[in-house]
Amino acid sequence: MQKPVSYHEQTAPAFTLADVARAALDHVGDQWRAASGPWGTTGHLWAWDNTPFTIGVNGTGELFVRNDRLGDALPLPVTPADDLDTVARAVADITGRLY
Secondary structure: OOOOOOHHHOOOOOOOHHHHHHHHHHHHOOOOEEEEOHHHOOEEEEOOOOOEEEEEEOOOOOEEEEEOOOOOEEEOOOOOOOOHHHHHHHHHHHHHHHO
8 A cells, every 4th residue: 555645744845835936936027026925925917917826735735826806716736846036937837827
């Protein structure tokens, strides 16, 4: 029998979700801005038209991006082993799909 996945046993990345939001600016365009949530536990992006997005973690440990204006969210196809640029590129892709 395979051992169940435990998100408490996964490697913690060396960056915060606020770092991810700032790194995503390199991939979404020059008229976006980013900010940190409390203690870096969330990252926030605002599009050129002020549409707000939140980068967060759901209860199972999966990262998501939510369009805060519409309330729609999608999971990020990343793992804790992925580097900052990989996660930032995934955020840029997901924000485009949530627009």
